[in-house]
Amino acid sequence: MDRSRGINDYEPGPVPSESRVDRYGFIKQNVSNSSAAEGLGKSREARRVRKWRKMIGVGGSDWKHYVRRKPHVVKRRIRKGIPDCLRGLVWQLISGSRDLLLMNPGVYEQLVIYETSASELDIIRDISRTFPTHVFFQQRHGPGQRSLYNVLKAYSVFDRAVGYVQGMGFLAGLLLLYMSEEDAFWLLVALLKGAVHAPMEGLYQVGLPLVQQYLFQFEHLVREHLPKLGEHFSREMINPSMYASQWFITVFSYSFPFPLALRIWDVFLFEGVKIVFKVGLALLKYCHDDLINLSFEKLIHALRNFPEDAMNPDILLPMAYSIKVLSLSTQVFMALSTLKFLMSIHF
Amino acid sequence: MSMRRRTLLKVIVLGDSGVGKTSLMNQYVHMKFTQQYKATIGADFVTKELQIDDRDVTLQIWDTAGQERFQSLGVAFYRGADCCVLVYDVNVMKSFDSLDNWHEEFLKQANPTDPRTFPFILLGNKIDVDGGNTRVVSEKKAKDWCASKENIPYFETSAKEDINVDAAFHCIAKTALANEREQDMKQYGFIKQWRFGYDHYLVLHFSLHSRDL
Numbered sequence: 001m002d003r004s005r006g007i008n009d010y011e012p013g014p015v016p017s018e019s020r021v022d023r024y025g026f027i028k029q030n031v032s033n034s035s036a037a038e039g040l041g042k043s044r045e046a047r048r049v050r051k052w053r054k055m056i057g058v059g060g061s062d063w064k065h066y067v068r069r070k071p072h073v074v075k076r077r078i079r080k081g082i083p084d085c086l087r088g089l090v091w092q093l094i095s096g097s098r099d100l101l102l103m104n105p106g107v108y109e110q111l112v113i114y115e116t117s118a119s120e121l122d123i124i125r126d127i128s129r130t131f132p133t134h135v136f137f138q139q140r141h142g143p144g145q146r147s148l149y150n151v152l153k154a155y156s157v158f159d160r161a162v163g164y165v166q167g168m169g170f171l172a173g174l175l176l177l178y179m180s181e182e183d184a185f186w187l188l189v190a191l192l193k194g195a196v197h198a199p200m201e202g203l204y205q206v207g208l209p210l211v212q213q214y215l216f217q218f219e220h221l222v223r224e225h226l227p228k229l230g231e232h233f234s235r236e237m238i239n240p241s242m243y244a245s246q247w248f249i250t251v252f253s254y255s256f257p258f259p260l261a262l263r264i265w266d267v268f269l270f271e272g273v274k275i276v277f278k279v280g281l282a283l284l285k286y287c288h289d290d291l292i293n294l295s296f297e298k299l300i301h302a303l304r305n306f307p308e309d310a311m312n313p314d315i316l317l318p319m320a321y322s323i324k325v326l327s328l329s330t331q332v333f334m335a336l337s338t339l340k341f342l343m344s345i346h347f
Numbered sequence: 348m349s350m351r352r353r354t355l356l357k358v359i360v361l362g363d364s365g366v367g368k369t370s371l372m373n374q375y376v377h378m379k380f381t382q383q384y385k386a387t388i389g390a391d392f393v394t395k396e397l398q399i400d401d402r403d404v405t406l407q408i409w410d411t412a413g414q415e416r417f418q419s420l421g422v423a424f425y426r427g428a429d430c431c432v433l434v435y436d437v438n439v440m441k442s443f444d445s446l447d448n449w450h451e452e453f454l455k456q457a458n459p460t461d462p463r464t465f466p467f468i469l470l471g472n473k474i475d476v477d478g479g480n481t482r483v484v485s486e487k488k489a490k491d492w493c494a495s496k497e498n499i500p501y502f503e504t505s506a507k508e509d510i511n512v513d514a515a516f517h518c519i520a521k522t523a524l525a526n527e528r529e530q531d532m533k534q535y536g537f538i539k540q541w542r543f544g545y546d547h548y549l550v551l552h553f554s555l556h557s558r559d560l
Contacts, residue, residue, distance in 0.1 A: 122414070125365040125386075132383040166364065166414045167388050207419045241423045245389035254388050297407065300392050 024258045025177065027133045049083045056090065063093045075270065079321060081313070082266045088178035094269045097187040108182045111154035119156040119164035123149060130169035137173060147181045148173055154185050159193065165204040167249040174253045174265065200273070203249065214248045215240040218277060221325060225281055229288055236296045243303035247280055248273075255304075256311060263313040274325055282320035286310045353396075353403045356523040357427055359457075361449045362434035363442040364413030367472040370506035371434065372410050375516045380507050387412045390424055399520055406520055418452060425457035430466045430523035437471045437489075437503070438481045446492065460530070466522040467499045470515055475505035 021027055055077070056063045067074050082090045092098045117123075127145050131137045136144035151172045156164040171191065175184035191200045202210045218240045223230035233239075246254045251268050253261045267275045284291065287302065287310055294302055310316060360368045369384050369391065376393045391410040398404065409424045411417070431453050435442040450467065459465040471489050474482070486503065493499040500522065502515035 122364065128382070129365075129384055129386040132385060165416055166386050166412055169386065170388075204416070206416060208416060212419065239423045241420050242390065242392070245420055249388055254385065297394050297405075304392070 021135050022258075024262075025135045026131075026258060027135065027138075029133070045083065048080075049085060052077070052083050052086050052090070056086070056093065060089055060093045060098065078266050078270045079317070081263050084262075087262065087266070088183070091175070091178065091265070091269055092183055092187060095187050095190040097183065097190040100186040100190055101183065104186075108154055108185050111157050111185075112150045115154075115157040117153050117156040117164070118160075120153060123152045123156065123164050123169075126166060126169050131173045134173075134177075136177060144176070147176050147184075150181055151176065151185045151188065155188050155192075158189065162192070162204050167246070167254070168204065170250040170253045174261070200251075208249075211245060211248050214273070214276075215244060218244055218280060221277060221281060222284060225323065226284055226288060229284060229292055232292050233299075236299055238296065238299055238303070242300055244280055248276055251276060252279065257308075260311050260313045260316065263317055267317075275320065277325050278320040278323045279316065281323050281325070282316050283310060285323075286316065286319060353405055354524065354527065355405050355407060356429045356520060356527060358406055358408045358430045358432060358519055358523060359421075359425060359428045359453070360408060360410050360432045360434060361453060362413060363436070363439070363445050363449075366413065366434045366436040366439070366442050367506050368410050368413065368434050371470065371472060371504060371512060371515075372408055374506040374509055374512045376408070378509075380509070389417065389420060395516075397517075397520060399517075399524055402524065404520055404524060406516070406523075418456075422456050425453060428457050428459075429527050430468065430519055431457070432468050432470060432519055433499075434470045434472055435484070435489075436473045437484045438473055438476050440483050443484045443489070443492075450496065463497060464526075464529075466526045467496065468515070468519050468522060469493055469499050469501045471501070471503045472506060474503050474510065475508045 055066050055074070057066075078094075092101075127149055128137075128140065130148060134144070136142075137148065139145065148169060152164055152168060155168065155172075156162075168188070172184055172188055175187050179187070192204065194201050200210075219230075219233075222233065222240075251261075252264045256264075264275060264279055283306055287306060291299060291302060360372060362368055364386065369387050370380060372391075372393055373384075374380050376395045387410055389412060393408050393410070395406045395408070396403070397406065409428075411421055411424065433446055433449055435446055437443075446469070453467075454462045454465065457465075469489065469492070471484065471486075476482075489503075490501055493501045500518055502511050502518065504511040504515055506512060
């Protein structure tokens with residue numbers, strides 16, 4: 001049946017034997033679980049995998065060359081979704097974490113085994129509260145929880161200024177489903193410290209300044225792209241910090257359906273944080289006509305529980321791609337020039 | 348003529364990470380407990396409708412992330428609160444020691460008109476754990492702290508075993524309501540203060556009854 005097809009062909013890692021988990025290893029909440037990611041035909045998926053293998057080469061050897069030569073092809077293919085069986089490898093290639101790993105042999109082991117972290121208790125407290133419905137993380141002190149602890153602890157030592165911040169567990173957890181502990185650690189480093197580019201650099205710093213900035217920018221984008229809804233939000237005193245902070249802090253991995261979260265991560269790693277804004281706007285746009293009629297409480301609820309059809313990656317993502325968001329630096333630049341302009345008039 | 352309206356009370360739940368804020372809220376509102384909670388990121392929100400002294404009341408409960416670093420995101424929720432619920436874990440001393448900080452931080456951010464009389468409530472949670480053998484904060488210690496803070500009401504709870512949860516939230520609602528009334532009388536007479544985010548609640552329901560005339 002549908003399910004066996006999904007699992008037999010390209011399930012990474014150990015195959016869960018029971019039907020009570022979905023393709024990604026999450027315990028099924030309801031029976032109707034024909035997720036959109038599984039909608040692709042078998043042969044089509046196989047063709048895509050072949051194309052991708054050719055593009056990245058053996059163990060990723062051709063990747064850099066290909067990206068340099070045909071960045072647009074890469075971008076287009078990533079936007080269609082990285083095949084699940086190659087996802088772990090491709091994420092490491094895109095983020096540059098492979099290079100970090102090769103440049104730092106033995107470092108991860110050192111961090112895990114010999115160093116102590118001030119955040120150890122905080123991390124332990126959250127371990128069982130990270131993807132609690134996933135088979136890999138469910139077992140107390142099981143391999144999943146142990147890996148998660150090691151990666152988070154290692155990071156909190158590696159970047160003592162930031163340490164451990166709630167939300168990181170969801171990033172690390174997501175990564176651990178696609179790669180080894182050490183690989184996941186270096187990808188986390190690549191994300192938060194910057195390797196090729198750092199889409200999340202500074203996100204977890206004290207005071208969460210970057211989150212604040214993103215929320216502020218998102219509010220403006222809502223007003224710009226969906227003026228009616230923006231007006232409705234301000235009438236109802238709805239502020240993005242009431243619904244969107246976890247979008248930015250965990251890049252949609254906290255509470256969104258896994259098939260959608262993965263597709264967003266594909267693009268996020270290649271194109272950066274802009275995709276978070278675009279997906280956020282696309283969600284609001286898709287639900288626009290419902291949202292505009294809701295009052296405060298129902299509105300908050302709706303913004304935290306989008307309907308299933310809105311979260312279908314094959315509908316939502318094309319919509320997100322079509323939304324034009326100026327690059328963040330451009331926005332800042334424009335804001336500054338507006339300010340300068342106004343000042344030049346008045347003084 | 349009688350005038351009925353649904354009063355909205357805004358409640359903020361604060362306390363260290365892992366003390367059981369989300370669990371308490373869910374036990375109260377949805378009457379269930381699960382081991383499968385995710386750590387709260389940002390903030391969460393639930394509502395519950397109830398009646399207090401014949402008044403229809405909607406409790407709007409904001410559940411916050413416990414890690415200190417998230418406090419900066421809380422400002423938007425703190426304003427206009429009618430009551431602040433502080434939660435600690437009776438088995439974790441640090442969560443009790445943090446109470447002063449949460450108390451102070453809330454007053455600073457929410458900036459209520461009269462910080463001395465602003466209603467707080469303290470909940471000591473997880474009293475069920477290991478039959479009370481792992482407990483490190485005594486009831487007396489907690490009550491002394493409450494006494495030092497203008498006599499904050501105190502409840503010992505277990506979200507898991509559903510001990511005292513209803514009673515605590517009932518007290519929270521009552522306290523919030525009393526505070527709200529007092530604020531009304533003081534500042535605006537009969538006109539309800541227009542607060543953050545819920546002007547739609549100020550729709551007044553008029554009903555005509557001959558006996559009221």
